[in-house]
Every structure is written in C-alpha cells, then in structure tokens.
Amino acid sequence: MITLDHVSYQYDRQDAALNDVSLSIADGELVAIVGHNGSGKSTLAKHLNALLLPYAGKVLVDGLDTSDPENTLAIRQKVGMVFQNPDNQLVTTIVEEDVAFGPENLGIPSGEIRRRVDEALAAVGMEAFAKKAPHMLSGGQKQRVAIAGMLAMNPQVLVLDEATAMLDPQGRRDVLEIVGRLHKKGITVIMITQHMSEAALCDRIIVLSGGHMVLDGPPRSVFAQEDILRKAGLDLPPVVRMGALLNAGGMSLPLCLDVEELAEAIWQYSCKM
Amino acid sequence: MAIQLQNVTYIYMEGSVLSQAAVSDIRLEIQEGDFLGMIGHTGSGKSTLVQLMGGLLQPTGGRVLVDGLDLGDKKQRKAARPRVGLVFQYPEYQLFEETVAKDVAYGPHNLGLAPEEVEARVRRAMELVGLPYDRFGEKSPFALSGGEKRRAALAGVIAMEPRYLILDEPMAGLDPMGRKAILETIAGLRQETGCAVVMVSHSMEDVAQYAQRIAVLHQGRLVKAGAPGEIFQEEALLRSLGLELPVPCRLAAALRARGMDVPPVYTEEALAAFLLERGKHV
Numbered sequence: 153m154i155t156l157d158h159v160s161y162q163y164d165r166q167d168a169a170l171n172d173v174s175l176s177i178a179d180g181e182l183v184a185i186v187g188h189n190g191s192g193k194s195t196l197a198k199h200l201n202a203l204l205l206p207y208a209g210k211v212l213v214d215g216l217d218t219s220d221p222e223n224t225l226a227i228r229q230k231v232g233m234v235f236q237n238p239d240n241q242l243v244t245t246i247v248e249e250d251v252a253f254g255p256e257n258l259g260i261p262s263g264e265i266r267r268r269v270d271e272a273l274a275a276v277g278m279e280a281f282a283k284k285a286p287h288m289l290s291g292g293q294k295q296r297v298a299i300a301g302m303l304a305m306n307p308q309v310l311v312l313d314e315a316t317a318m319l320d321p322q323g324r325r326d327v328l329e330i331v332g333r334l335h336k337k338g339i340t341v342i343m344i345t346q347h348m349s350e351a352a353l354c355d356r357i358i359v360l361s362g363g364h365m366v367l368d369g370p371p372r373s374v375f376a377q378e379d380i381l382r383k384a385g386l387d388l389p390p391v392v393r394m395g396a397l398l399n400a401g402g403m404s405l406p407l408c409l410d411v412e413e414l415a416e417a418i419w420q421y422s423c424k425m
Numbered sequence: 426m427a428i429q430l431q432n433v434t435y436i437y438m439e440g441s442v443l444s445q446a447a448v449s450d451i452r453l454e455i456q457e458g459d460f461l462g463m464i465g466h467t468g469s470g471k472s473t474l475v476q477l478m479g480g481l482l483q484p485t486g487g488r489v490l491v492d493g494l495d496l497g498d499k500k501q502r503k504a505a506r507p508r509v510g511l512v513f514q515y516p517e518y519q520l521f522e523e524t525v526a527k528d529v530a531y532g533p534h535n536l537g538l539a540p541e542e543v544e545a546r547v548r549r550a551m552e553l554v555g556l557p558y559d560r561f562g563e564k565s566p567f568a569l570s571g572g573e574k575r576r577a578a579l580a581g582v583i584a585m586e587p588r589y590l591i592l593d594e595p596m597a598g599l600d601p602m603g604r605k606a607i608l609e610t611i612a613g614l615r616q617e618t619g620c621a622v623v624m625v626s627h628s629m630e631d632v633a634q635y636a637q638r639i640a641v642l643h644q645g646r647l648v649k650a651g652a653p654g655e656i657f658q659e660e661a662l663l664r665s666l667g668l669e670l671p672v673p674c675r676l677a678a679a680l681r682a683r684g685m686d687v688p689p690v691y692t693e694e695a696l697a698a699f700l701l702e703r704g705k706h707v
Contacts, residue, residue, distance in 0.1 A: 188600040189571035236598075290467055317598050320467040321627055322667050346600045387601035390630055390672035394693050401701040411672060415679030418700065422685070425704060 153178055154200060154231075154309065154340075158209035160363075161195055169195040171363035172209070177342065179308065182335045184351035185344045187360035188385030193344045196360065197313045200342065201231035214308075229258070232302030236314040238294030242286040247278065247297050250286060254305045265304075272300040276330050292323020299330060309340040316350065328353065348375075348389040352409050359384055372407050426492045428455040428478055428509070428589055428621075434486035435473050447473040448645045450487070455589065459621040460612075462636030462653075464629065466667055469642040471625045475593050478623065479511040491589070507536060510587030514594045517566075517574035525551070525569070525577050526562035532585045550584035551577075553617070554610050572603030576610065583614060590614070591623040596631065608635060629671040633657065633691045641666065657691040 155176040162168045170192045187193040198204040202218040216223040244250045251269045273279045276296040316324040351357045357374040359367035361384035375392045408414035433451040448470040476482040480496040489496040491505040522528035533543045548558045554576040596604040640650040643666045673696040677687040690696045
C-alpha cells in the first residue's frame, strides 16, 4: 500500500511540480499515471521510492515514511523503478550479471541469487540471452532485462516511468505483455505513460495536469471526461475517439475500450435500426 | 525534381566478418511536394535510408540523386545538402545556443546568407512552429518545455528552407498535444512552401492521416510502396511483418467479419462518415 498525503514538490525556483496530491494505491493494483509533458507524473513516480522527498506532505510505503533516511533501503527493496531510456539502466557487460547486480548488493547468498536471476530472466522471456552483451540487444530487449533486474530484487511494486516511450511497437507489446503477467502474479504495477491506449489497459487511471491530480478512476469513467482530458493536454485513445466521433454524429454507443467491443456495439446498434 | 533512390544498397562494415546489409536494392522516388510515410520495424533500415537521402552515408551500391545531383560525388553532394533538411530522433538534444533565435539562425548563418535574410528566415521558421520570435527569440532553449524544445529544433531545420524535409520519428516521446502540434506544423509547412516530406513513424494512425504515399520496409528491403488505401488493404502482409494496422482499418475488418459491407477506409473520419451515412439509409 502506497499513500501520498497532501504531497507537494518543487524544483529549484520553479513552479510547484506537484501541488497537494493525495492518493493511495492498494496492493496488486494496475495503475496508469498520465499527463502532458511537465505535468508532474515523473516527479510523482520518483516519490514512490524515495528518489525525491516531498517538500510538503508525506509519502508512506507500507507505512514507512520516505522522508526518514532509515527507511530508504527497505522502501527501495519494495518499490522497483524502470526508466525511459534503456541505455541508461544497464551497467555490466553480460545480461545475467546485470540482473544479479541488485541482489548482489543486498548481500544475498549466491545460490539464491542464481535462482532469482534465472526466474527473473524467464519472467521476461530473456533466458536465451543470459550470456549476451546488453549492447547487442534491441531497445525492447534491454527494457526487458532492466525489468528482470528489478524483479530479481523481489519487489512488491514495479514503477515503469515511460518505459515504453522509446520502444518500437513490437518492443512495446512485449513490455505490456510482461506487465500483464506480473500484475496477474499479484505485483502492484504503476505505469507512467503518455500513450492513452496503454492507460486503457489498466484498472485505474490517474490524470495529472500542472502538478494537480485532475481525474482518478477506471478507464471508462476517465475517458468519459473528454473535456477535462483535453484541457489537460491529453487525447482519447483511438478506439474511444472513434466511438465519440460516431456518437457526435448521432449514434448512441456505450464507451468501448477495444476494437472488438466497439465493432460489436456498432453491429448491435445497426441491427436495431 | 525529386529524390531518386536507384537500386540503393548500404552495407555496414563492408568486407569484415561483421558486414551486414542495412538496406538492399531500394528503388524509390520522392517527388517535389510529396508526403511519404515510412514504416517498418526497428532494424528495417529506415534510419539508414534517412541518412542516405541526407548524404550522410554513401551507398555501397546504387545511386542517390537529389534534383539530379549525385550524392556519391563530393561536389554535387555539397550543392545538394541545403535542399535536404534532416530532423533526427530527439533533435532537441542538439540545441546548444544561448537563445532560441541564435539556435535557429545557426544553419542559415552557415549558408552564408546576409544577416537580414537570416533574421527574416528565423522569424518565419519560428512563426511556423508556433514559437513567435517576439516571445521566444530571446529565451534560452533550455528553459523551454519538451514540446517547445522539439519545435525549436524543427525551426532550425525549417529555416534552411529545404525542398525536402526528412524526419525520423519526429513525435517520439511527446504528449498527445505536442504530437499534434508537430504534425500540424509539418503539414502546414508543406502547404505553405510546397516542400516534400518524408516521415518515419511508428504511429500507423499518424501515417494514415497525413501521408499521401507509404513505403513499407522490412529487413532492409522495400516491401511495398503506394497510396495509404493500397497499403492498408494488405492486412495479412502488414501483420506478417509485425506491423499494427490503424484502428479504423481494424474496426472496418471487425465489422466486415460480422457481415457488414465496409469499403476500404483507413482514417477515422472516412469510417465515421461511411457508418453515419449508412445509418441514414437503413
């Protein structure tokens, strides 16, 4: 359980990057945090594992206050982060060493490390690349290794800070599939993203704008607030936009999140005519 | 007047054991005023092709001609360079000057133009990308937001007044409104100056919406080139290459599977227009 209690943050001499944000994320949730460039979503992400500390308010991870330095290590073991640029996150010259890097630093016995590394690489489908050099991998493969490195720490929460932004469609699909699997296994996943179609796959969407939280709810209720989204510099995902376009033209379709659902709704609608 | 790729091949590290063909035997022509979308997987050769068209790489086989000038020849290449504007991925990383105006002026200044001409071009380019000179000219490029930085970098290339503007993933990493601003800027520039646009993009929706022609690359080969209508009809082919179809195409296919007679469409507007019109007559 992660709780933000009236959290504000500001970078040097700038406007508040986060402004009085309160929310809580329960264990096992799959949450998307969306917002325009500069909306504060990455700043928020960095508060979840004490990379940034609130200027005002409190962040609690399983009851541990991130502002207390005594808690930092325990919090970082609970909450793993994967960042945008795959090239900035891999530190060694062999994939499996990279995955072992975190647990090694925790002082875990080598037999246990071996087991964790194998499990983590299997979880992201990269077993076959264990002995390869990271720089020979594609962007999507590098991101999968970065995720494996986090999984080897046995985190309860995985935060992906625009982890798909620099990937091609295949790499993006692979990462999203892994996210789905981890979520099913009970890991809390928090995805920071600008892709509304990715947000549509989550159980809950939190929308930030100018450091404020402007919407929080399941995709169907968030996407029904087109005006607020547009004001926040965001757009509807293509499928939802298509449905909205048809409704604006006089149809009355329910809000649909994927192509099959929308096709069925249009078909039902046209059968009734 | 055109960019002509005549059986172009490029091999990285030719002659070594690591030699690898990045593009093979590409035949493609970009006419003046064209809007060509280039799609394909990572590793399909898109970025290599961009560099070949800009004269940054010399083909190991075949020829690249810009308005008849052969980029394989040093002198002709020099003459052709200003005609082709290249915008790389994350171009804002290349901003370096103290002010936005100076940064945008860097290219035209190096062309040896008179200061008044440079300033006129800088003003026009900044206006076009939506960063009016009077408001943004004296700002530091590093004080801009992500989307504004991207537009400032784009202005620097536009100020060179290229006949061909080649962009590699120009919207990557931007938020939805930022993406839209860049796309509208590119489309507006083309309308105003008549320059041709080649845009590499992973977004099928954007390519479907804006491109007049689409080139599909796979493993260094040109698999198909044609109008969006032609390309997006090749559902099976695109799927086999791991490329996703735009949402309107997939929706049209799902409706056809249910027995509705939907014409080949690939934009939201066209599909909506069809469905709404159909609703009136049933």
